[in-house]
Amino acid sequence: xxxxxxxxxxxxxxGGSLRLSCTASASGGGYDFETYCLGWFRQAPGKxxxxxxxxxxxxxxxxxxxxxxxxxxxxxxxxxxxxxLKMDSLKPQDAGMYYCAAREGPLCxxxxxAYFKYWGQGTQVAVYS
Numbered sequence: 001x002x003x004x005x006x007x008x009x010x011x012x013x014x015g016g017s018l019r020l021s022c023t024a025s026a027s028g029g030g031y032d033f034e035t036y037c038l039g040w041f042r043q044a045p046g047k048x049x050x051x052x053x054x055x056x057x058x059x060x061x062x063x064x065x066x067x068x069x070x071x072x073x074x075x076x077x078x079x080x081x082x083x084x085l086k087m088d089s090l091k092p093q094d095a096g097m098y099y100c101a102a103r104e105g106p107l108c109x110x111x112x113x114a115y116f117k118y119w120g121q122g123t124q125v126a127v128y129s
Contacts, residue, residue, distance in 0.1 A: 001026060001118070002024050002025070002026045002031065002036065002102050002118045003024065003025055003026070003118065003120075004022050004023070004024045004038075004100040004101065004102055004118055004119065004120035005022065005023050005024070005025070005100070005120055005121070006020060006021070006022050006098060006099065006100045006120045006121070006122060006123040007020070007021050007022075007023075007123055008020040008021050008123060009098060009122075009123030009124040009125045010125070010126070011125075011126040011127075011128060012090055012125075012126070012127055012128075013090075013127070013128060013129075014090060014091060014092060014127055014128065014129050015089060015090065016090050016127075017086070017087060017088045017089075017090065018086075018087045018090065018125060019084055019085065019086045019087070020040070020084065020085040020087070020098055020100075020123060020125075021082055021083070021084055022038065022040075022082065022083040022084075022085075022100030022120060023080075023081055023082050024036070024038075024081055024082075024083075024100075024102055024118075025081070033078050033081040034057045034058065034078045034106060035057055035104065035105070035106050036057060036102045036103065036104060036105070036106065037054060037055070037056055037057060037102070037103050037104075037105055037106060037107065037108035037114070037116075038054065038055055038076060038083045038100065038101070038102050039051060039052075039053065039054035039055070039063075039100075039101045039102075039103075039108075039112060039116055040052040040053045040054070040074065040083075040085045040098060040099070040100060040101075041098070041099045041101055041112075041116075042094075042096040042097065042098045042099065042125075043096050043097050043099070044093075044095060044096035044097075045096075047096075049099070050065065051063075051065055051111075051112030051113070052064070052065050052068055052072065052085070052098070052112075053065070053068065053072055053074035053085060053112070054074070054108050054111055054112050054114075055074045055075070055076050055083065055108065056106055056107055056108040057078075057105075057106025057107070057108075058106060059075065059076050059078075061107070061108055062074055063108065063111035063112050065112065067093075068087075068094070071087065071088050071089045071090075072085060072086065072087050072088070073085070073086040073088075074086075083100065085098070087125075090125075090127045091127060092127045092128070092129065093127075094125065094127055095125055095126050095127045096124075096125060097122040097123070097124055097125075098122060098123050098124075098125055099119055099120055099121075099122045100119070100120040101116035101117075101118060101119050101120070102116060102117070102118040103115065103116045103117050103118070104117065
């Protein structure tokens with residue numbers, strides 16, 4: 001079982017930047033991080049969870065929600081079992097709990113609409129004016 005753990009959430013001013021990180025471990029070890037498609041999702045109070053970005057195992061393919069295209073960049077370092085989300089030009093509507101998720105299979109078929117099986121506990125992002 002893969003367990004993602006997020007970090008990097010903070011409170012920033014509108015227009016500011018943050019970088020979120022997600023590390024993934026597995027009970028018993030011996031899993032191949034590169035064989036997992038990874039994604040970032042977020043949920044604001046009173047709203048449904050929405051997909052933000054996803055990245056294939058080799059980082060060849062990336063997917064973004066329209067609302068973050070051109071401002072957010074997803075990346076991964078397979079040697080460190082870590083994924084990142086660099087967020088620039090933050091807006092108040094970007095605030096929320098950000099979750100890291102993983103699914104087996106490296107291709108991310110279906111992008112953000114696909115089913116992600118493993119979820120982290122979330123890291124909070126606040127954006128103030």
